[in-house]
Amino acid sequence: MDKFIEKAAALTEALPFIQQFRGETVVVKFGGSIMESEEGYSRIMQDIAFMECVGLRPVVVHGGGKAISRAMKEGSIAPNFVQGLRVTDAATIQVVEKVLNREVNPHLVGIIQQYHGKARGIHGEDIIRVEKMVGTDPDTNETLDWGYVGKVNYVDVEPIQAYLRSDIVPVITPLGKGADGHLYNINADDAATAIACALGARKLVFLTDVPGLLRDPEDKSTLISSLHLSEIDALIDRGVIAGGMLPKIKGMVGAVKSGIKKAHIIDASMPHSLLLELFTSEGVGTEITE
Numbered sequence: 001m002d003k004f005i006e007k008a009a010a011l012t013e014a015l016p017f018i019q020q021f022r023g024e025t026v027v028v029k030f031g032g033s034i035m036e037s038e039e040g041y042s043r044i045m046q047d048i049a050f051m052e053c054v055g056l057r058p059v060v061v062h063g064g065g066k067a068i069s070r071a072m073k074e075g076s077i078a079p080n081f082v083q084g085l086r087v088t089d090a091a092t093i094q095v096v097e098k099v100l101n102r103e104v105n106p107h108l109v110g111i112i113q114q115y116h117g118k119a120r121g122i123h124g125e126d127i128i129r130v131e132k133m134v135g136t137d138p139d140t141n142e143t144l145d146w147g148y149v150g151k152v153n154y155v156d157v158e159p160i161q162a163y164l165r166s167d168i169v170p171v172i173t174p175l176g177k178g179a180d181g182h183l184y185n186i187n188a189d190d191a192a193t194a195i196a197c198a199l200g201a202r203k204l205v206f207l208t209d210v211p212g213l214l215r216d217p218e219d220k221s222t223l224i225s226s227l228h229l230s231e232i233d234a235l236i237d238r239g240v241i242a243g244g245m246l247p248k249i250k251g252m253v254g255a256v257k258s259g260i261k262k263a264h265i266i267d268a269s270m271p272h273s274l275l276l277e278l279f280t281s282e283g284v285g286t287e288i289t290e
């Protein structure tokens, strides 16, 4: 009997959250090591199908960095990252396009459909315009050139919204087109942020392989559950926000400043962390609010 009451309680606890988020757009980004586990990302796709079914409007932006590196090595191309971004020459962009647009993306769409959700892939270059990424090496002051790596300067949201109006989950690859007509590779965190801002999403959620932002990356008990915009610069200066956390936190700051109410980092390896974050009062991971 208790078991049934518990099950009913879980459903009734979700009710106010479902009512609050119905019709709202939530951009969900995942990539990294979770994409190495079919079981792990299938659970995420199930959560996405659930969200859509109860009236939310999820938009998926996915990475696939590890699969790209594997395919490059199979083609005897050595992966090379500078400041967390893949150096992308003409041969590499072909591998990136194939892995993201023609392998990972249709696979994810297929899993949502297995859960009886409607989903369609969108190739990023059909909706995202970029300029070439440029940077400077802080040690040598030399200009950095990543090749075909882009910084988003425009997202055409109409194809995304058309799918959302038809209750179809858009699943988007982090690729863009340059003014030169060439295909460019985009960090998936940056692509998700730009898409969330352009859509005016209610929430931006990064699923990753750690519980959230940790004060000590080696110690999972040091989770920072809530961060205010004013605290972030000091954490960057102290090196707490570094590596793969930098594009996420910077993206979350940009998103919250552009009007998105909440941005989250949550643990993809915790089963159904996305549903827990959205539909319970517990909250998991790190959130940034204004």
Ligand SMILES: Nc1ncnc2c1ncn2[C@@H]1O[C@H](COP(=O)(O)OP(=O)(O)O)[C@@H](O)[C@H]1O
Pocket (backbone or CB within 6 Å): 030, 031, 032, 033, 063, 189, 207, 208, 209, 210, 212, 213, 214, 215, 216, 217, 240, 241, 242, 243, 244, 245
């Ligand atoms: N303060 C921090 N808290 C948590 N993770 C951190 C921190 N600083 C750096 N990291 C690193 O960021 C990684 C997550 O970013 P990333 O590897 O880019 O994930 P994804 O591929 O899921 O986008 C973690 O696995 C961890 O190694």
Ligand SMILES: CC(=O)N[C@@H](CCC(=O)OP(=O)(O)O)C(=O)O
Pocket (backbone or CB within 6 Å): 030, 031, 032, 033, 035, 062, 063, 064, 065, 066, 068, 084, 085, 086, 096, 149, 174, 185, 186, 187, 188, 189
């Ligand atoms: C420019 C750049 O680095 N692009 C990334 C795009 C994929 C990505 O970001 O995948 P994850 O989220 O799985 O890391 C790359 O080529 O790996």
